[in-house]
Amino acid sequence: MNDITPFTSRDWDSQPNYIDSGYKSTTLRGPTQPLVKIPTTLTEVTGPVFTPARATDLDADLTRNGRVNGEPLGERIIVTGRVLDEMGRPVRNSLVEVWQANSTGRYVHKVDQHDAPLDPNFYGAGRCATDENGVYRFKTIKPGAYPWGNHFNAWRPNHIHFSLFGAGIASRLVTQMYFPGDPLIPLDPIAQATPGEPLERLISKFSLDVTEEGYALGYVFDIVLRGPNATPMED
Template sequence: MSDEKKVSNVDWQVHPPYLHEPYKSTVKRSPQQPLIATPQTMSELTGPVYGYDAVTDLDADLTRNSVINAAPLGERIIVTGRVLDDWNRPVPNALIEIWQANASGRYLHKVDDHDAPLDPNFSGAGRVLTDRDGYYQFTSIKPGAYPWLNHHNAWRPAHIHFSVFGGNIMSRLVTQMYFPGDPLLKLDPIYNGVPDEKGRERLIAIYDHDVTQPVWALGYRFDIVVSGARLTPFE
Protein backbone atom coordinates (compact mmCIF):
# COMPACT_ATOMS: atom_id res chain seq x y z
CA MET A 1 0.00 0.00 0.00
CA SER A 2 1.24 3.48 -0.81
CA ASP A 3 2.50 5.62 2.05
CA GLU A 4 0.54 8.54 0.63
CA LYS A 5 -2.48 9.47 2.70
CA LYS A 6 -5.82 9.26 0.98
CA VAL A 7 -7.56 12.56 0.26
CA SER A 8 -10.23 13.26 2.87
CA ASN A 9 -13.78 13.66 1.62
CA VAL A 10 -14.99 17.22 1.31
CA ASP A 11 -17.61 18.18 3.90
CA TRP A 12 -20.23 19.68 1.61
CA GLN A 13 -22.26 20.92 4.60
CA VAL A 14 -19.61 23.61 5.05
CA HIS A 15 -19.82 24.97 1.50
CA PRO A 16 -22.51 27.16 -0.08
CA PRO A 17 -25.13 25.35 -2.17
CA TYR A 18 -25.28 26.01 -5.91
CA LEU A 19 -28.80 27.37 -5.37
CA HIS A 20 -29.21 29.84 -2.51
CA GLU A 21 -32.40 31.84 -3.06
CA PRO A 22 -31.38 34.93 -1.04
CA TYR A 23 -28.49 35.25 -3.53
CA LYS A 24 -30.76 35.88 -6.51
CA SER A 25 -28.40 35.25 -9.40
CA THR A 26 -27.93 31.64 -8.26
CA VAL A 27 -31.57 30.98 -9.17
CA LYS A 28 -30.72 31.37 -12.87
CA ARG A 29 -27.18 30.05 -12.99
CA SER A 30 -27.31 27.07 -10.64
CA PRO A 31 -27.30 23.60 -12.29
CA GLN A 32 -30.76 22.19 -12.95
CA GLN A 33 -29.64 18.66 -13.85
CA PRO A 34 -27.59 16.06 -11.94
CA LEU A 35 -23.88 16.86 -11.98
CA ILE A 36 -21.58 14.73 -14.12
CA ALA A 37 -18.16 13.81 -12.78
CA THR A 38 -15.27 14.47 -15.16
CA PRO A 39 -12.41 11.96 -14.88
CA GLN A 40 -9.03 13.53 -14.14
CA THR A 41 -6.22 12.27 -16.34
CA MET A 42 -2.59 12.00 -15.29
CA SER A 43 -1.66 15.01 -17.44
CA GLU A 44 -4.23 17.15 -15.63
CA LEU A 45 -3.07 15.99 -12.22
CA THR A 46 0.64 16.45 -12.84
CA GLY A 47 0.92 19.07 -15.58
CA PRO A 48 2.15 22.59 -14.83
CA VAL A 49 -0.39 25.33 -14.28
CA TYR A 50 1.64 28.28 -15.57
CA GLY A 51 5.14 29.50 -16.18
CA TYR A 52 6.91 30.26 -12.90
CA ASP A 53 8.93 33.02 -14.53
CA ALA A 54 5.74 34.97 -15.30
CA VAL A 55 5.18 35.98 -11.65
CA THR A 56 7.28 38.85 -10.26
CA ASP A 57 7.60 40.45 -6.81
CA LEU A 58 5.87 43.58 -8.08
CA ASP A 59 2.74 41.56 -8.87
CA ALA A 60 2.12 41.05 -5.14
CA ASP A 61 2.21 44.76 -4.26
CA LEU A 62 -1.03 46.38 -5.39
CA THR A 63 0.12 49.72 -3.99
CA ARG A 64 2.87 49.81 -6.65
CA ASN A 65 2.00 47.50 -9.55
CA SER A 66 -0.32 49.96 -11.33
CA VAL A 67 1.02 53.34 -10.25
CA ILE A 68 0.95 56.03 -12.93
CA ASN A 69 1.73 59.26 -11.09
CA ALA A 70 0.96 58.84 -7.37
CA ALA A 71 0.33 56.31 -4.64
CA PRO A 72 -3.18 54.80 -4.62
CA LEU A 73 -5.66 56.27 -2.17
CA GLY A 74 -6.94 54.45 0.89
CA GLU A 75 -5.91 52.46 3.94
CA ARG A 76 -2.86 50.30 3.23
CA ILE A 77 -3.09 46.66 4.31
CA ILE A 78 -0.84 43.60 4.32
CA VAL A 79 -2.52 40.23 3.82
CA THR A 80 -0.44 37.14 4.53
CA GLY A 81 -1.00 33.50 5.34
CA ARG A 82 -0.29 29.94 4.28
CA VAL A 83 -1.75 27.59 1.71
CA LEU A 84 -2.13 24.14 3.28
CA ASP A 85 -3.48 20.72 2.35
CA ASP A 86 -5.90 18.64 4.41
CA TRP A 87 -3.10 17.36 6.66
CA ASN A 88 -1.75 20.83 7.45
CA ARG A 89 1.18 20.40 5.08
CA PRO A 90 2.36 23.48 3.16
CA VAL A 91 1.58 23.74 -0.54
CA PRO A 92 4.64 25.32 -2.20
CA ASN A 93 4.54 27.14 -5.55
CA ALA A 94 0.77 27.59 -5.42
CA LEU A 95 -0.39 30.45 -7.63
CA ILE A 96 -2.63 32.91 -5.77
CA GLU A 97 -4.44 35.60 -7.73
CA ILE A 98 -6.54 38.31 -6.07
CA TRP A 99 -8.90 40.98 -7.33
CA GLN A 100 -10.82 43.61 -5.41
CA ALA A 101 -12.60 46.96 -5.44
CA ASN A 102 -10.68 50.12 -4.65
CA ALA A 103 -11.07 52.14 -1.44
CA SER A 104 -14.25 53.71 -2.82
CA GLY A 105 -15.84 50.36 -3.51
CA ARG A 106 -15.41 50.34 -7.29
CA TYR A 107 -13.78 47.76 -9.56
CA LEU A 108 -11.65 48.71 -12.53
CA HIS A 109 -14.06 46.94 -14.88
CA LYS A 110 -16.16 48.23 -17.76
CA VAL A 111 -19.40 46.80 -16.37
CA ASP A 112 -18.96 48.39 -12.93
CA ASP A 113 -21.11 51.52 -13.10
CA HIS A 114 -21.15 52.24 -9.36
CA ASP A 115 -21.16 56.02 -8.87
CA ALA A 116 -17.84 56.10 -7.05
CA PRO A 117 -14.45 57.37 -8.20
CA LEU A 118 -11.90 55.18 -9.92
CA ASP A 119 -8.29 55.37 -8.77
CA PRO A 120 -5.97 55.69 -11.80
CA ASN A 121 -3.10 54.31 -9.71
CA PHE A 122 -4.86 51.15 -8.53
CA SER A 123 -5.94 48.18 -10.64
CA GLY A 124 -7.11 45.96 -7.78
CA ALA A 125 -5.36 42.88 -9.16
CA GLY A 126 -2.32 40.96 -7.97
CA ARG A 127 -0.71 37.53 -7.87
CA VAL A 128 2.00 35.68 -6.01
CA LEU A 129 3.56 32.22 -5.64
CA THR A 130 3.71 30.57 -2.23
CA ASP A 131 7.19 29.84 -0.91
CA ARG A 132 8.51 26.40 0.09
CA ASP A 133 6.61 26.62 3.40
CA GLY A 134 3.34 27.64 1.76
CA TYR A 135 3.51 31.30 2.79
CA TYR A 136 2.26 34.20 0.68
CA GLN A 137 1.96 37.96 1.19
CA PHE A 138 0.18 40.82 -0.57
CA THR A 139 0.32 44.56 0.04
CA SER A 140 -2.85 46.37 -0.99
CA ILE A 141 -5.51 48.96 -0.20
CA LYS A 142 -8.47 47.97 1.96
CA PRO A 143 -11.47 47.68 -0.39
CA GLY A 144 -14.60 49.68 0.23
CA ALA A 145 -18.14 48.36 0.48
CA TYR A 146 -20.35 48.81 -2.57
CA PRO A 147 -24.07 48.60 -3.41
CA TRP A 148 -25.54 45.82 -5.55
CA LEU A 149 -29.03 45.09 -6.82
CA ASN A 150 -29.67 41.75 -5.15
CA HIS A 151 -32.27 43.19 -2.74
CA HIS A 152 -33.39 46.50 -1.23
CA ASN A 153 -30.50 48.58 0.09
CA ALA A 154 -28.03 45.76 -0.53
CA TRP A 155 -24.34 46.38 0.13
CA ARG A 156 -21.45 43.95 -0.19
CA PRO A 157 -19.10 43.94 2.80
CA ALA A 158 -15.45 44.73 2.12
CA HIS A 159 -13.84 41.65 0.61
CA ILE A 160 -10.99 40.37 -1.54
CA HIS A 161 -11.46 37.62 -4.11
CA PHE A 162 -8.90 34.80 -4.04
CA SER A 163 -8.14 32.25 -6.75
CA VAL A 164 -5.71 29.53 -5.65
CA PHE A 165 -4.11 26.93 -7.90
CA GLY A 166 -2.33 24.09 -6.14
CA GLY A 167 0.06 21.82 -7.95
CA ASN A 168 -2.15 21.20 -10.99
CA ILE A 169 -4.80 22.83 -13.15
CA MET A 170 -7.60 20.78 -11.51
CA SER A 171 -6.94 22.10 -8.01
CA ARG A 172 -8.35 25.62 -8.32
CA LEU A 173 -10.18 27.13 -5.34
CA VAL A 174 -12.03 30.45 -5.64
CA THR A 175 -13.14 32.13 -2.43
CA GLN A 176 -13.56 35.50 -0.74
CA MET A 177 -11.78 36.97 2.27
CA TYR A 178 -13.66 39.32 4.59
CA PHE A 179 -12.55 41.68 7.36
CA PRO A 180 -13.28 41.33 11.08
CA GLY A 181 -15.98 43.45 12.68
CA ASP A 182 -17.76 44.37 9.43
CA PRO A 183 -21.45 45.09 10.25
CA LEU A 184 -22.48 44.20 6.69
CA LEU A 185 -21.51 40.54 7.11
CA LYS A 186 -24.73 39.59 8.87
CA LEU A 187 -26.73 41.13 6.00
CA ASP A 188 -24.80 39.59 3.10
CA PRO A 189 -26.41 36.58 1.35
CA ILE A 190 -23.14 35.52 -0.28
CA TYR A 191 -21.27 35.31 3.01
CA ASN A 192 -24.29 33.74 4.70
CA GLY A 193 -24.66 31.27 1.84
CA VAL A 194 -22.04 29.23 3.70
CA PRO A 195 -24.37 27.17 5.93
CA ASP A 196 -21.82 26.34 8.63
CA GLU A 197 -20.96 29.04 11.18
CA LYS A 198 -17.39 27.82 11.61
CA GLY A 199 -17.05 27.76 7.83
CA ARG A 200 -18.12 31.40 7.65
CA GLU A 201 -15.64 32.33 10.36
CA ARG A 202 -12.84 30.80 8.29
CA LEU A 203 -13.55 33.38 5.58
CA ILE A 204 -12.80 36.28 7.93
CA ALA A 205 -9.17 37.38 8.11
CA ILE A 206 -7.58 37.75 11.53
CA TYR A 207 -5.99 41.06 12.47
CA ASP A 208 -2.32 40.39 13.25
CA HIS A 209 -0.35 43.13 14.99
CA ASP A 210 2.89 41.29 14.28
CA VAL A 211 2.19 41.63 10.56
CA THR A 212 1.22 45.29 10.90
CA GLN A 213 4.05 47.63 9.88
CA PRO A 214 4.52 50.84 11.94
CA VAL A 215 3.38 54.02 10.20
CA TRP A 216 2.64 52.03 7.05
CA ALA A 217 -0.05 49.32 6.95
CA LEU A 218 -2.37 47.15 9.05
CA GLY A 219 -1.73 43.41 8.89
CA TYR A 220 -4.17 40.54 8.41
CA ARG A 221 -3.68 36.79 8.34
CA PHE A 222 -5.72 34.50 6.09
CA ASP A 223 -4.83 30.81 5.77
CA ILE A 224 -6.29 28.73 2.95
CA VAL A 225 -6.84 24.95 2.83
CA VAL A 226 -7.10 23.60 -0.72
CA SER A 227 -8.20 20.00 -0.21
CA GLY A 228 -10.17 17.57 1.90
CA ALA A 229 -12.58 17.96 4.78
CA ARG A 230 -10.94 21.23 5.88
CA LEU A 231 -11.24 22.82 2.44
CA THR A 232 -11.76 26.57 2.70
CA PRO A 233 -15.39 27.36 1.74
CA PHE A 234 -15.53 28.33 -1.91
CA GLU A 235 -17.25 31.28 -3.55
Protein backbone atom coordinates in the same frame (compact mmCIF):
# COMPACT_ATOMS: atom_id res chain seq x y z
CA MET B 1 -0.05 3.99 -15.46
CA ASN B 2 1.15 4.15 -11.87
CA ASP B 3 -1.25 4.29 -8.95
CA ILE B 4 -3.15 7.52 -8.60
CA THR B 5 -3.68 8.98 -5.14
CA PRO B 6 -7.18 10.47 -5.13
CA PHE B 7 -7.72 13.84 -3.53
CA THR B 8 -9.70 14.34 -0.37
CA SER B 9 -13.38 14.69 -1.26
CA ARG B 10 -15.18 17.94 -1.59
CA ASP B 11 -16.50 18.65 1.90
CA TRP B 12 -20.13 19.51 1.30
CA ASP B 13 -20.49 20.80 4.86
CA SER B 14 -17.93 23.47 3.95
CA GLN B 15 -19.07 24.26 0.42
CA PRO B 16 -22.09 26.26 -0.78
CA ASN B 17 -25.07 24.98 -2.71
CA TYR B 18 -25.35 25.82 -6.39
CA ILE B 19 -28.84 27.24 -5.95
CA ASP B 20 -29.11 29.62 -3.01
CA SER B 21 -32.42 31.42 -2.51
CA GLY B 22 -30.71 34.43 -0.91
CA TYR B 23 -28.39 35.02 -3.87
CA LYS B 24 -30.77 35.64 -6.76
CA SER B 25 -28.40 35.12 -9.69
CA THR B 26 -27.91 31.49 -8.67
CA THR B 27 -31.52 30.69 -9.61
CA LEU B 28 -30.90 30.51 -13.37
CA ARG B 29 -27.21 29.69 -13.27
CA GLY B 30 -26.65 26.86 -10.82
CA PRO B 31 -26.89 23.27 -12.08
CA THR B 32 -30.10 21.56 -10.93
CA GLN B 33 -29.19 17.91 -11.56
CA PRO B 34 -27.16 16.02 -8.96
CA LEU B 35 -23.44 15.97 -9.68
CA VAL B 36 -22.23 12.68 -11.11
CA LYS B 37 -19.57 11.04 -8.97
CA ILE B 38 -16.70 9.74 -11.07
CA PRO B 39 -13.54 7.74 -10.37
CA THR B 40 -10.38 9.81 -9.96
CA THR B 41 -8.14 9.73 -13.00
CA LEU B 42 -4.86 11.43 -13.77
CA THR B 43 -6.82 14.34 -15.25
CA GLU B 44 -8.10 15.44 -11.85
CA VAL B 45 -4.87 15.08 -9.85
CA THR B 46 -2.78 17.08 -12.32
CA GLY B 47 -3.10 20.76 -13.12
CA PRO B 48 -1.26 23.78 -14.44
CA VAL B 49 2.24 24.40 -13.17
CA PHE B 50 3.26 28.04 -13.02
CA THR B 51 6.84 29.13 -12.72
CA PRO B 52 7.00 31.43 -9.67
CA ALA B 53 9.15 33.86 -11.60
CA ARG B 54 6.19 34.62 -13.84
CA ALA B 55 4.70 36.64 -10.99
CA THR B 56 7.01 39.56 -10.21
CA ASP B 57 7.42 41.40 -6.91
CA LEU B 58 5.49 44.27 -8.41
CA ASP B 59 2.60 41.92 -9.19
CA ALA B 60 2.21 41.29 -5.44
CA ASP B 61 2.22 44.98 -4.49
CA LEU B 62 -1.13 46.49 -5.43
CA THR B 63 -0.09 49.79 -3.83
CA ARG B 64 2.48 50.13 -6.63
CA ASN B 65 1.41 48.10 -9.63
CA GLY B 66 -1.25 50.58 -10.74
CA ARG B 67 0.58 53.84 -10.09
CA VAL B 68 0.43 56.49 -12.77
CA ASN B 69 1.31 59.77 -11.08
CA GLY B 70 1.11 59.18 -7.35
CA GLU B 71 0.14 56.89 -4.54
CA PRO B 72 -3.25 55.18 -4.42
CA LEU B 73 -5.69 56.59 -1.87
CA GLY B 74 -6.96 54.60 1.07
CA GLU B 75 -5.70 52.54 3.94
CA ARG B 76 -2.59 50.47 3.13
CA ILE B 77 -2.80 46.87 4.33
CA ILE B 78 -0.71 43.70 4.19
CA VAL B 79 -2.54 40.45 3.51
CA THR B 80 -0.64 37.25 4.07
CA GLY B 81 -1.26 33.64 4.99
CA ARG B 82 -0.45 30.03 4.29
CA VAL B 83 -1.97 27.80 1.66
CA LEU B 84 -2.24 24.28 3.05
CA ASP B 85 -4.00 21.09 2.14
CA GLU B 86 -6.34 19.32 4.55
CA MET B 87 -3.45 17.22 5.86
CA GLY B 88 -1.64 20.42 6.81
CA ARG B 89 0.96 20.16 4.07
CA PRO B 90 2.05 23.48 2.56
CA VAL B 91 1.02 24.10 -1.04
CA ARG B 92 4.33 25.26 -2.49
CA ASN B 93 5.14 27.40 -5.52
CA SER B 94 1.49 27.77 -6.34
CA LEU B 95 -0.10 30.72 -8.04
CA VAL B 96 -2.34 33.01 -5.96
CA GLU B 97 -4.32 35.62 -7.90
CA VAL B 98 -6.28 38.46 -6.27
CA TRP B 99 -8.61 41.21 -7.41
CA GLN B 100 -10.63 43.77 -5.49
CA ALA B 101 -12.41 47.12 -5.45
CA ASN B 102 -10.50 50.30 -4.61
CA SER B 103 -10.92 52.19 -1.33
CA THR B 104 -14.15 53.80 -2.56
CA GLY B 105 -15.75 50.47 -3.47
CA ARG B 106 -15.23 50.78 -7.21
CA TYR B 107 -13.69 48.19 -9.52
CA VAL B 108 -11.55 49.05 -12.53
CA HIS B 109 -13.74 46.60 -14.52
CA LYS B 110 -15.56 48.38 -17.37
CA VAL B 111 -18.88 46.83 -16.34
CA ASP B 112 -18.79 48.37 -12.84
CA GLN B 113 -21.03 51.43 -12.96
CA HIS B 114 -21.13 52.19 -9.24
CA ASP B 115 -21.08 55.95 -8.75
CA ALA B 116 -17.86 56.06 -6.76
CA PRO B 117 -14.56 57.40 -8.03
CA LEU B 118 -11.92 55.34 -9.73
CA ASP B 119 -8.43 55.87 -8.37
CA PRO B 120 -6.02 56.61 -11.23
CA ASN B 121 -3.21 55.07 -9.19
CA PHE B 122 -4.93 51.84 -8.21
CA TYR B 123 -5.59 48.91 -10.51
CA GLY B 124 -6.77 46.36 -7.96
CA ALA B 125 -5.38 43.07 -9.23
CA GLY B 126 -2.22 41.15 -8.49
CA ARG B 127 -0.69 37.76 -8.06
CA CYS B 128 2.15 35.94 -6.39
CA ALA B 129 3.45 32.44 -5.82
CA THR B 130 3.48 30.68 -2.48
CA ASP B 131 6.93 29.97 -1.04
CA GLU B 132 8.38 26.72 0.31
CA ASN B 133 6.16 27.03 3.40
CA GLY B 134 3.03 27.77 1.41
CA VAL B 135 3.14 31.44 2.40
CA TYR B 136 1.83 34.20 0.14
CA ARG B 137 1.92 37.95 0.83
CA PHE B 138 0.32 40.98 -0.80
CA LYS B 139 0.42 44.68 -0.11
CA THR B 140 -2.73 46.49 -1.09
CA ILE B 141 -5.33 49.10 -0.18
CA LYS B 142 -8.30 48.09 1.96
CA PRO B 143 -11.25 47.67 -0.43
CA GLY B 144 -14.43 49.64 0.15
CA ALA B 145 -17.97 48.31 0.40
CA TYR B 146 -20.24 48.77 -2.60
CA PRO B 147 -23.92 48.37 -3.46
CA TRP B 148 -25.27 45.61 -5.70
CA GLY B 149 -28.65 44.78 -7.14
CA ASN B 150 -29.50 41.57 -5.34
CA HIS B 151 -32.14 43.17 -3.10
CA PHE B 152 -33.10 46.59 -1.75
CA ASN B 153 -30.18 48.36 -0.09
CA ALA B 154 -27.83 45.45 -0.69
CA TRP B 155 -24.14 46.11 0.00
CA ARG B 156 -21.19 43.79 -0.36
CA PRO B 157 -18.88 43.68 2.67
CA ASN B 158 -15.25 44.67 2.12
CA HIS B 159 -13.64 41.71 0.40
CA ILE B 160 -10.75 40.54 -1.73
CA HIS B 161 -11.24 37.85 -4.40
CA PHE B 162 -8.76 34.97 -4.36
CA SER B 163 -7.99 32.35 -7.00
CA LEU B 164 -5.90 29.28 -6.14
CA PHE B 165 -4.76 26.10 -7.83
CA GLY B 166 -3.16 23.65 -5.41
CA ALA B 167 -1.93 20.20 -6.33
CA GLY B 168 -4.28 19.44 -9.21
CA ILE B 169 -7.30 20.67 -11.10
CA ALA B 170 -9.57 19.03 -8.48
CA SER B 171 -8.16 21.39 -5.83
CA ARG B 172 -9.00 24.53 -7.80
CA LEU B 173 -10.61 27.18 -5.59
CA VAL B 174 -11.98 30.67 -6.15
CA THR B 175 -13.08 32.40 -2.98
CA GLN B 176 -13.37 35.74 -1.19
CA MET B 177 -11.63 37.03 1.91
CA TYR B 178 -13.52 39.25 4.36
CA PHE B 179 -12.38 41.53 7.19
CA PRO B 180 -13.05 40.98 10.90
CA GLY B 181 -15.89 42.94 12.44
CA ASP B 182 -17.53 43.99 9.17
CA PRO B 183 -21.21 44.73 9.98
CA LEU B 184 -22.23 43.80 6.43
CA ILE B 185 -21.12 40.17 6.68
CA PRO B 186 -24.29 39.00 8.49
CA LEU B 187 -26.39 40.76 5.81
CA ASP B 188 -24.56 39.47 2.73
CA PRO B 189 -26.12 36.48 0.93
CA ILE B 190 -22.81 35.56 -0.71
CA ALA B 191 -20.89 35.40 2.57
CA GLN B 192 -23.89 33.68 4.16
CA ALA B 193 -23.89 30.94 1.51
CA THR B 194 -21.73 28.96 3.94
CA PRO B 195 -23.00 30.27 7.30
CA GLY B 196 -21.63 29.54 10.73
CA GLU B 197 -18.19 28.08 11.27
CA PRO B 198 -17.29 27.69 7.56
CA LEU B 199 -17.90 31.42 7.09
CA GLU B 200 -15.43 32.12 9.89
CA ARG B 201 -12.76 30.57 7.65
CA LEU B 202 -13.40 33.29 5.08
CA ILE B 203 -12.81 36.11 7.55
CA SER B 204 -9.21 37.24 7.88
CA LYS B 205 -7.70 37.97 11.28
CA PHE B 206 -6.06 41.22 12.24
CA SER B 207 -2.44 40.62 13.22
CA LEU B 208 -0.21 43.04 15.05
CA ASP B 209 2.74 40.80 14.11
CA VAL B 210 2.06 41.29 10.41
CA THR B 211 1.31 44.98 10.91
CA GLU B 212 4.29 47.13 9.92
CA GLU B 213 5.20 50.01 12.21
CA GLY B 214 4.30 53.31 10.65
CA TYR B 215 3.23 51.72 7.37
CA ALA B 216 0.25 49.35 7.20
CA LEU B 217 -2.12 47.12 9.18
CA GLY B 218 -1.68 43.38 8.72
CA TYR B 219 -4.31 40.69 8.11
CA VAL B 220 -3.81 36.93 8.02
CA PHE B 221 -5.90 34.73 5.76
CA ASP B 222 -4.99 31.04 5.67
CA ILE B 223 -6.46 28.90 2.92
CA VAL B 224 -7.07 25.15 2.95
CA LEU B 225 -7.35 23.28 -0.34
CA ARG B 226 -8.12 19.71 -1.21
CA GLY B 227 -5.07 17.57 -1.86
CA PRO B 228 -3.76 14.00 -2.10
CA ASN B 229 -5.50 11.79 0.44
CA ALA B 230 -2.34 10.12 1.70
CA THR B 231 0.28 10.30 4.41
CA PRO B 232 2.92 12.75 3.29
CA MET B 233 6.16 11.24 2.03
CA GLU B 234 9.26 12.86 3.48
CA ASP B 235 11.42 14.19 0.73
